[in-house]
């Protein structure tokens with residue numbers, strides 16, 4: 001079991017597990033994205049509505065002023081609404097520009113930028129995704145962008161690497177692409193945004209069967225299903241993990257507030273809520 005009085009050295013915490021606009025709007029599941037602490041890099045991937053609230057409610061505590069990295073996989077509002085609020089936290093204590101923001105070009109372009117113009121000036125480094133590009137949000141930690149296909153917006157998955165860190169990846173909102181098994185093959189832990197129970201190609205989202213075939217090709221030690229729609233939430237966590245787990249791969253359906261010790265996950269997976 002995790003020690004509930006402190007966080008592990010390297011961990012992720014699900015500030016939200018909502019998939020689709022419907023779940024976001026009802027808040028059947030929270031929509032705050034994923035907090036990560038990887039080496040010296042701390043921040044949030046896809047801070048959707050309520051991200052700040054979920055951070056402030058977290059036990060043990062985490063704080064927006066400790067953030068030094070913010071990452072958007074794409075501009076959809078359930079992934080981006082709290083970006084500026086958290087950037088305020090990231091830059092609050094510094095008179096000089098501070099922190100690292102990674103986003104897509106269509107999140108940044110003038111006229112329709114998700115990141116507000118006045119906020120851009122407060123940030124030390126802003127980087128734009130491109131397929132295969134590798135960024136260093138903090139010393140000793142790298143993030144690789146993986147091109148996705150998601151209706152009408154630029155979208156990228158992520159692969160984190162670093163000394164003392166297991167390689168872990170995020171498949172964000174996307175149709176299943178042929179090159180995913182190759183791109184994610186060295187991930188020991190993979191988090192998969194899985195909105196759908198059954199494939200619906202026009203929706204450009206991963207389904208449970210898409211996730212299953214990807215896991216069968218990659219065979220990571222651990223996998224977490226998140227960003228779930230109503231059908232998957234109705235199915236329940238136990239059934240999802242039963243359907244997807246493979247010999248050597250433990251699969252868990254994320255819950256709001258679930259924390260995962262990244263090292264523990266690949267050495268006998270133990271999430272805890």
Ligand SMILES: [Zn+2]
Nearest residue numbers: 020076078173
């Ligand atoms: Zn989404």
Ligand SMILES: [Zn+2]
Nearest residue numbers: 074076150173
């Ligand atoms: Zn989306």
